[in-house]
Amino acid sequence: MQENTELNREISNEEIQKAVGIINRLFSYYNSKVVGQPGLGYSLLVAMMTNGHVLLESVPGLAKTTAARVMTEAVNGSFSRIQCTPDLIPSDIIGTQMYNMATNTFEDKIGPVYSNFVLLDEINRSSAKTQSAMLEAMQEREVSIGGKTYKLPEVFVVIATQNPIESEGTYVLSEAQLDRFLLKETLTYPNPADEIEILNRVESDVFTNISAVASMEDVLYLQKLCRRVYIDPAIKKYIVDIVQASRNTDKFMDPKLAQYVAMGASTRAAIAFMETAKAVALINGRRYCVPDDVKALRYSVLRHRIMLTFAAVADDIKVEQIIDAIVGAVKTP
Template sequence: MLQQKEREPLGAAELAWSQDTVAAVKAQFEAVVVGQHRLRQTLLIGLLTGGHILLESVPGLAKTTAASALAHSVRAQFRRIQCTPDLLPSDIVGTQVYDARDAVFRTQLGPVHANVVLLDEINRSSAKTQSAMLEAMQERQTSIGGEIHPLPEPFLVLATQNPIEHEGTYQLPEAQMDRFMLKDVLDYPTPEEEAEVLARIDRGVFDAGRQPAPAASLDDVRALQDAARRVYLDPAIVRYIVGIAYVTRHAAQYIDARLASLVEFGASPRASIAFSAAARAAALLAGRDYVVPEDVKSLAHRILRHRVILGFEAVAEQVPVESVIDAAVAAVPTP
């Protein structure tokens, strides 16, 4: 029986290099995007883990700017896909085009074949198109005309949805939302941050050709991904993660009866897997080679808000899912 080789722990030199590289990427991101510090961490965690991200916010909160800035900072190829009800799967993954001159079909790869892909307003596309995109996210490849085309590495999908517009939208099924590692909900900027946005517009910061040189390369990103996988995760932290997921599935035994009655479905094992990978990345971003309980707690909303499903009573009573998540986290002893 083959034994799996254990990953070597991070050395001091690797950790120092990771800190310097992450700091350079953060600095370039902040030079373009004002505020949105949690969004920056969310995007970097997605980049370091290869996990995809679902962003929810009203229009105009710099989602496209943030995705583009992240891609530019690491010399990655960036594509934006505007989802509409008439968008077809072939518009995303690609298709075969007939070349009349040579009387042959040629493969034309779609915009999903990029390192960072922004799916804007994913809930505007049909279920068939959503399914094709989510399949590409899961399998890391597309199939066109019977041929398999691997997606580039690293590969990160940022999908956005607008919570205030329901006309002509198709809600993502819970089973498909579960495939996103993180779901972040963005808020409006502070008055000071909004004033800084206007000042940067006046200074021409966002003009074409004004972006600085990339702070890192795709090889650096791959090295950071390898470093994140080798961040130490203590067995006590593993039990803590599994315990939180378990409580969401058996809420009536652990949290307030009224809150527990609102829960229809708890988090799947994908939540524990996401916690493990994202906590390691969060620790590396904080300059540590080990995970602490605060890393797990800080990610709880982003990992569980789209995995803990509440019933219609929660909607009627305007009980946010974050209240249930907080109760579940509080019910598990911190190691």
């Protein structure tokens, strides 16, 4: 009862100011380390504030690992990097039982999944069984070793990467697995000016100057405050209308575009919209959500949840076009 009362309590100006201060410090630290990927930093911060998971898709060398490490350093969290390969097995990630000859007993050894931030590099190179074990840990936020259950850290964010151009030796994530990621980000190459700045920062060895600008307590503070951000019933209906429109494109969109949609978004998409809208509102220093908060991360929320037909690939129709058409067809409150 006390927890429900706390969630319903209006956010004060002092709480907003404290949250904005933490957020600004995190953004400043990220921008001082990572060049040319502001959207990635924004999504990682939203994921941190909502305790959600992020799927990153790009060709190699676009600072995915660096960005994940930087956000971990910024809050002084624990970080694990797991390089996914076809021979990786679930116990390599979750943990296993080890025999201790000194005590003549088996001891539980927790795997690298037990961290605040876990980077799954090239997740699509691991086998379906390994992917399933990791995604189960992401959903349940606990692991079981030798019949004993271990709760994962209170702040637990998985950042999975995949390379879209190399398909040899990969295991494509199923729709059900993709749906478990709060956001999906696609990264592009930096422009020439940003690339020169990257060279300058590497030359000056900027990445060795590590100093946390926030703490895990600050992250938990943002998470709790996020849950208290007010979202009006009209905004909730707006979210549901967008999700419903994605499932009934023939009724909302131009038939030429509607034919390219094979499957619409699930209820998880509606939940993701609500959670990200609250985080965006807080980032903007507000205690309530507006329609633009819902639309701010529409691509990231929907691009892995709307499945297109083979005809869309053949006709070079991007999922972002479909998302814009869906959101544009729904009346904004």
